[in-house]
Amino acid sequence: MRAPSVSDPAVLPVEHVLAQIFGLLFTLEIFRVRAHLTAIPYEVELEIVTRGVVDVHYFHGPVQPGVLRFQQPRTLFPRYLLEGRSGAPVLVEAIQHDLWNAMGRQVGGPIAAVELDLPLMWQVVDAPFVP
Known part of the structure; x- marks a missing residue:
């Protein structure tokens, strides 16, 4: 992940970080569905x-x-287990809490958790693949 600016200090919107993380989960779920490995x-x-x-x-x-x-300078998060889609909300919440904790804060007060529309995400993932 690279900061989108070259100013000093570099500026990284937290939305960019969250989009990268949630995009990874989305991509992995697409792979699981297309490879028929959802179990x-x-x-x-x-x-x-x-x-x-x-x-x-x-x-x-x-x-x-x-x-x-x-x-x-190097923040390694714990391994997150996703056993199925029903566990995705818990995973998303854990990642957000760990992300904010890595920066010395907690969700609450001025920091609101991001709500993902997981049912919509699953609709996109399950849509027929058209090459």
Whole structure:
């Protein structure tokens, strides 16, 4: 994952981080469906590496973003197990909590959890593949 700006410090919107993480889960589920491996659980291990100072912006007010930083230049998250789609909401919540904790915060107050429309995501994943 690379910060989309080259300013000093680099600026990384938290939406970019979340989109990368949730995009990975979406891609893995598409692979499982297309490979007919939906009964097989999988684990995801995330790692975020920053070089130099990276300001992670999140929006907590109408004008000013909040600014956080990862506490370590290399943040390795625990392995997350997904045994089936019914466990996806718990997985998404755990990833978000761990992400904010890695930056020294907790969900609550100015930091709201992102709600994914998982049923819509599954509709997209299950749509017939048209080459």
